[in-house]
Amino acid sequence: MRKFVYTFIFLFIITSLSAQSYSASLSNYEAYKAFKGKPLSDKFSNIESVKIVYDLKNKKMYYFNSALISHHYDFATNYLGYDKEVEIFNQENYSDSEKDRTYLLGNLNHIKGTDKWIFELAASDRMSVPLIENFYNLILKSSFIGPNLKFYLNNPEKMQWYQENKFKIPCVKSDYIFNEITYQEIVSGSNVGILKPYKIKDLETIKPKTDEIIILDGTPDILPDVRGIIVNELQTPLSHLVLLGKNRKIPIMAYTTVFKDNTIKRLISKKVELKIEIDTFYIKETTKKINNKTISKKKQLLIDNSVTDLVDLNSIPKKGVNFIGSKAQNLAYLIAISKDITKDISFKTPENAHAIPFYFYTQHIQKQSISPLIKELLDYPYKDSTVWINHQLKKIRDAIKKEPINPDLIAKLNQAYKNAAFKNFRFRSSTNAEDLDDFNGAGLYDSKTGILGDSIKTFEKAIKQVWASVWNEGSYTERELFGIDQQSIAMGVLVHRSFPDELANGVIITQNIFRKNFPGITVNIQKGENSVVKPEKGEICEQFTAYYLTPEKTADEDFNVDYISNSNLNNNEPLLSNKEMISLNLVSQKIETQMNRYWKKNRLNPVDIEFKIVGKNRALYIKQARPFNE
Secondary structure, eight states, X not given: OHHHHHHHHHHHHHXXXXXXXXXSOBOSHHHHHHHOBOOSSOSOSSEEEEEEEEETTTXXXXXXXXXXXXXXXXXXXXXXXXXXXXXXXXXXXXXXXXXXXSEEEEEEEEETTSSOEEEEOOTTOOXXXXXXXXXXXXXXXXXXXXXXXXEXXXXXXXXXXXXXXXXXXXXXXHHHHHTTOOEEXXXXXXEEEEEEEEOGGGGGTOOXXXXXXXXXXXXXXXXXXXXXXXXXXXXXXXXXXXHHHHHHTOOEEEETTGGXXXXXXXXXXXXXXXXXXXXXXXXXXXXXXXXXXXOOSOBOOOOOOOOOSOEETTSOOTTGGGTTOHHHHHHHHHHHHHHSOOSSSOOBOOSSXXXXXXXXXXXXXXXXXXXXXXXXXXHOSOTTOHHHHHHHHHHHHHXXXXXXXXXXXXXXXXXXXXXXXXXXXXXXXXXXXXXXXXOOOTTOSOEEEEETTOSSSOHHHHHHHHHHGGGOHHHHHHHHHTTBOGGGOOEEEEEEEOOTTEEEEEEEESSOTTSTTOOOEEEEEEETTOOSSSOOTTOOOEEEEEEESSTTOOOGGGEXXXXXXXXXTTTTOOSSOHHHHHHHHHHHHHHHHHHHHHTTOSSXXXXXXXXXXXXXXXXXXEEEEEEOOO
């Protein structure tokens, strides 16, 4: 009987709380649970959140049902009688002046499966330290959480105050949250397939079947042709795995404890349905049919071999995509954009930029030691024979590297760079099968360094290594998967000075990928030349979104940065100054607008931009821009 009474009381409390829209206090986790919702941003995949409003005039605290009421403004207008427009609400209640405010606005976040509780303000909130501390203490008094509550330093201003020892409350940086992440949505969606585990090293000799959903003990260099992928390593949001996965449109997730999950273990070798969402995933046995993708017609790529000279990218080549490739053509656009500078919006592009046209690659692979090997590969009927295909691809690469290059090409390069201020040059792939709207090609081809006059790192060696990467296992497989006619692939080479003095490098997407219909850019950046798109195991890069709350207003004080993570190679301290982040944002918007005009888009599509911070003066260089395939 007593058990029934306790159960009844418990259910009554939960039902009552669920029926409520708000409460002045949270007495236990069940009370919190009744009000919890998803954060407005998807920057972390393991967070549940309850929004908070403190009425300064009436000195009242409100924890409100964040599943039903998604914004602070909605609560204030519908429940507290606030009657001004949202723009005025934002100006007043995110300002640095207490006298302008009607409310204090915050979020009480919980990292699922832990005892970690986080008090967070909007990154755009300019609340002073005394007000933050007062708000924090009000939450302590009105909730059950106690000393587990920490204040999250989510923007540069708050991190600066922390460095200056201005806070008397416990504060944490992004690593406090990031280190607790076990699940990460990489590409959302659902699919049906046979669940099979593989070791990364096994993929060198074993080709997973196209009807499988695979589990991997690391991050693959080559994305197998499968129905879905689960990896046990967290990913940088703009890594090659993520970009290629989005291009493939197959569900991909990271789950660090996947090999310990007994539910998943029981499903091995069974037909399952995998559904990946932003904050969770579902996997279960199913009888649903596996629908394999079929390609009826091979896609032919254009090759124009009529251009037989180096192409100077200081002038925009007409239809250059057909004879120097997308990457080189896009750099020519960037160079033109960089010349239209203003005081606040300026950037550099890599000096001495030229392109080697398709003509020289086509000429090289027609040699008797190379051409029959390519024909043998393309005529081979047993496409599932991974060992034979990989062996044949290596034979083609070796033959390309062994044959001498056309001496006229080297003479042209030596002539072009004889008076250059630089000796080290980067040779980068620029094929007709990358940086396209429907084929990203991220990380498929190689870039190499050649040194003018050097006997070891020669221009010839660098060029042949880039050419050979056309026949990398990953690039060949990806083109097969997308139905691209392998005979119509051609490699141009983008050449420009290299950057031995880079202080940081990164990638920008000109949209807020963590919060739809909200302004901003998304930035991943890492110290020195350590890779953002293909990081070493254990490396965490700096990630943030940056935005003006009102896009048409671009005053420095209205600029906001919201950190997702900070670089563990830089002691979790910011890699960029606020001024540099403002410049990055303005430059990105300009590039997005201008590149879409060059691409003749009828709407403003997001752009994927690669950049570097270089030298003692910390110059901003933009080295690449391409369409971002969502």
